[in-house]
Amino acid sequence: MSTPILEARGLTRVFRVGGFTNRSELHAVDDADFVINESEIVALVGESGSGKSTIARLLAQVYTPSSGEILFQGTPLPQLRSRHDQMRYRAAVPMVFQDPFSSLNPSYRVSHGILRGLKLHRPDLDASGRRAEAERVTEVVGLSPASEMLEKYPYEMSGGQRQRIGFAQALAYRPKVILADEPVSMLDISIRIGLLNVMEKLRDDEQVSLLYITHDIASARYVADRMMVMYAGRVVESGPVEEVLQESEHPYTQLLVAAVPDPRTKLTMTAKQAAGEPPKVVNPKPGCRFADRCPLVREVCRHVTPPLLELQPGHEVACHVAAENAGRAEDSMGAAA
Amino acid sequence: MSESNATASATASESTTPSDGSSGAPLLEVRGLSVVYETSSGTVTAVDNVDLTVNRGEFVAVVGESGCGKSTMLFGIAQLLMSPAKISSGEVIFRGENLVTMNDKELAPVRWRNLSVVMQSAMNALNPVRRIGAQYADTMKAHGVKSKATIRSRSEEVLALVGIDKIHLESYPHQLSGGMRQRAMIAMALLFAPELIIMDEPTSALDVVAQRSLMLQIKELQQQLGFAVLFVTHDMSLVSHFSDRLLVMYAAQEVEFGETRAVFDAPKHPYSEGLLDAFPSIRGPKVPLIGIPGSPPALSAMPPGCRFEPRCPLAYADCKVVEPELYTVDDVLARCLLYSPDHRPKEPAGPIDPTAKGSEP
Numbered sequence: 289m290s291t292p293i294l295e296a297r298g299l300t301r302v303f304r305v306g307g308f309t310n311r312s313e314l315h316a317v318d319d320a321d322f323v324i325n326e327s328e329i330v331a332l333v334g335e336s337g338s339g340k341s342t343i344a345r346l347l348a349q350v351y352t353p354s355s356g357e358i359l360f361q362g363t364p365l366p367q368l369r370s371r372h373d374q375m376r377y378r379a380a381v382p383m384v385f386q387d388p389f390s391s392l393n394p395s396y397r398v399s400h401g402i403l404r405g406l407k408l409h410r411p412d413l414d415a416s417g418r419r420a421e422a423e424r425v426t427e428v429v430g431l432s433p434a435s436e437m438l439e440k441y442p443y444e445m446s447g448g449q450r451q452r453i454g455f456a457q458a459l460a461y462r463p464k465v466i467l468a469d470e471p472v473s474m475l476d477i478s479i480r481i482g483l484l485n486v487m488e489k490l491r492d493d494e495q496v497s498l499l500y501i502t503h504d505i506a507s508a509r510y511v512a513d514r515m516m517v518m519y520a521g522r523v524v525e526s527g528p529v530e531e532v533l534q535e536s537e538h539p540y541t542q543l544l545v546a547a548v549p550d551p552r553t554k555l556t557m558t559a560k561q562a563a564g565e566p567p568k569v570v571n572p573k574p575g576c577r578f579a580d581r582c583p584l585v586r587e588v589c590r591h592v593t594p595p596l597l598e599l600q601p602g603h604e605v606a607c608h609v610a611a612e613n614a615g616r617a618e619d620s621m622g623a624a625a
Numbered sequence: 626m627s628e629s630n631a632t633a634s635a636t637a638s639e640s641t642t643p644s645d646g647s648s649g650a651p652l653l654e655v656r657g658l659s660v661v662y663e664t665s666s667g668t669v670t671a672v673d674n675v676d677l678t679v680n681r682g683e684f685v686a687v688v689g690e691s692g693c694g695k696s697t698m699l700f701g702i703a704q705l706l707m708s709p710a711k712i713s714s715g716e717v718i719f720r721g722e723n724l725v726t727m728n729d730k731e732l733a734p735v736r737w738r739n740l741s742v743v744m745q746s747a748m749n750a751l752n753p754v755r756r757i758g759a760q761y762a763d764t765m766k767a768h769g770v771k772s773k774a775t776i777r778s779r780s781e782e783v784l785a786l787v788g789i790d791k792i793h794l795e796s797y798p799h800q801l802s803g804g805m806r807q808r809a810m811i812a813m814a815l816l817f818a819p820e821l822i823i824m825d826e827p828t829s830a831l832d833v834v835a836q837r838s839l840m841l842q843i844k845e846l847q848q849q850l851g852f853a854v855l856f857v858t859h860d861m862s863l864v865s866h867f868s869d870r871l872l873v874m875y876a877a878q879e880v881e882f883g884e885t886r887a888v889f890d891a892p893k894h895p896y897s898e899g900l901l902d903a904f905p906s907i908r909g910p911k912v913p914l915i916g917i918p919g920s921p922p923a924l925s926a927m928p929p930g931c932r933f934e935p936r937c938p939l940a941y942a943d944c945k946v947v948e949p950e951l952y953t954v955d956d957v958l959a960r961c962l963l964y965s966p967d968h969r970p971k972e973p974a975g976p977i978d979p980t981a982k983g984s985e986p
Binding site for chain 1: 690691803832833834835836837838859860862865889899900901903906907908911913914915916918920
């Protein structure tokens with residue numbers, strides 16, 4: 289297998305919270321291992337506060353990891369020290385933001401952001417080359433005629449069109465992985481699908497990978513190849529999207545799947561099941577963080593943190609019960625088994 | 626009242642609620658309601674001639690995209706509109722009285738006692754610097770409850786109904802999670818056991834799991850206490866399992882209104898159909914979806930014919946010029962020329978529902 293574009297090993301980010309006397313540590317992301325390969329869409333799903341956006345910001349170098357490392361095409365990020373390397377990384381891993389209404393500068397035409405990015409990241413192009421490339425990426429994201437669209441101001445565009453400009457900007461840098469943090473959640477239902485189709489097109493025609501961060505599992509299934517589920521700062525399950533959804537191993541994934549409103553099927557969930565909220569991960573003790581809400585909870589779950597184990601090829605789960613069912617109890621529970 | 630009461634689905638009848646005697650009439654009847662915004666560049670109609678009924682104990686959902694007028698309509702019904710918005714025509718008959726013609730003094734006894742409102746963002750609707758209990762007490766005092774003991778016991782009761790420990794009467798809103806805040810708002814709406822609760826996207830700030838649990842709880846409370854719900858959301862799939870009837874709005878108008886199941890199983894209006902098709906499913910085969918290309922018209926520049934025509938996959942010549950009315954199709958009302966007696970296309974252009982189409986009169 290070739291080197292993944294991005295790889296996280298034991299990625300952890302801790303925030304200090306509280307005042308002078310009661311300082312404590314909030315574990316936003318804890319010990320996350322994952323890879324993003326070429327031309328694939330990886331969905332990162334979970335409730336708000338589960339650490340999804342923190343992962344995106346770690347990958348975009350907005351935050352530095354507290355421990356663990358991120359590898360870009362095999363090279364740890366801290367080794368990309370020269371300006372040239374840094375620019376290369378930033379161009380290769382751009383971000384698309386949630387709110388298309390505040391992420392574009394209202395006083396410039398939309399071409400401004402795209403052309404600036406091109407000037408910075410594509411020094412090989414002259415002015416007319418930049419213009420041509422700007423028009424090309426605008427066409428790719430489904431805005432045509434591109435020459436007219438580029439001359440518009442953000443207020444002249446609908447939310448869906450603005451978000452397409454967001455993707456066009458990212459695409460102009462010739463990226464490897466686009467970090468899309470809830471790119472469609474601010475958009476109306478009727479235009480979301482259009483954006484998801486753009487993401488698929490970027491993967492298929494432009495060979496770009498995407499990290500699609502969302503809490504909308506149905507849309508994740510629609511576009512993604514693989515899915516990672518996060519709960520309270522930990523990756524609890526990851527694998528091919530159909531496997532994770534149809535043969536969920538982790539009880540939290542099962543709960544999430546049951547909670548998705550689907551008009552085509554019967555309701556399968558009761559209020560009791562849905563009760564409870566994800567914990568705040570302040571000064572965490574060892575143990576499974578889902579234990580308090582888990583219907584399958586055992587004594588061991590409260591003391592031993594379940595590691596992410598590959599129970600089937602490509603399908604990883606962090607759950608003692610699932611591990612035991614797969615005959616891997618010892619790997620999961622360690623000495624407690 | 627203990628917490629277990631919240632889960633016991635006792636179907637208490639509405640007999641305890643003060644009735645105005647007209648048992649056959651709907652609880653809420655909206656007739657020809659229009660709301661306009663007076664702007665510097667002219668008057669725009671945000672709600673255009675909407676008819677709507679809510680029966681006692683019924684759950685009616687209103688869905689539509691942002692900017693289609695659904696929240697404005699709710700505010701119009703609850704008489705909460707503020708300038709520059711105002712009701713330009715129509716009546717809102719609630720328990721036999723027309724709310725539109727009543728002044729604030731006449732509305733005061735009806736508000737909260739008979740009709741309460743749950744807003745979209747509980748964080749903004751609750752006062753951040755007062756404890757939950759104090760806010761409940763304010764509400765009850767404003768409506769004439771003086772006894773401290775009564776206030777205390779009723780506050781504890783409603784909190785128990787939504788499954789929150791009474792200890793949180795002493796909490797400030799920021800100490801509660803998003804889901805709990807929204808529950809606390811719903812509990813507040815229940816203080817006087819009203820007959821109608823108007824909910825404006827109460828779950829849209831929540832996660833799927835919290836959203837689902839809140840919806841289940843609203844439904845349980847409704848069965849238990851017998852109030853009616855008018856529920857606004859942009860998420861059609863959310864209400865599919867909970868509402869009795871569904872109103873689909875587009876560009877200030879109602880475009881489809883009928884039994885929820887009927888609308889979901891066989892949507893009559895191409896817009897409803899498009900909305901339903903915009904939801905990827907998490908089960909079954911993966912199918913490519915297209916959503917609805919384009920965006921809704923600006924309220925100040927409505928297309929002359931059907932307002933959905935510029936985005937409609939089934940549009941034909943007449944749609945550009947003839948404004949459709951609401952036509953009755955299989956017990957569902959739909960605003961689409963496909964069902965009009967005079968303007969149907971010569972050859973059926975890609976029928977929406979092949980089974981119903983051929984037998985249309």
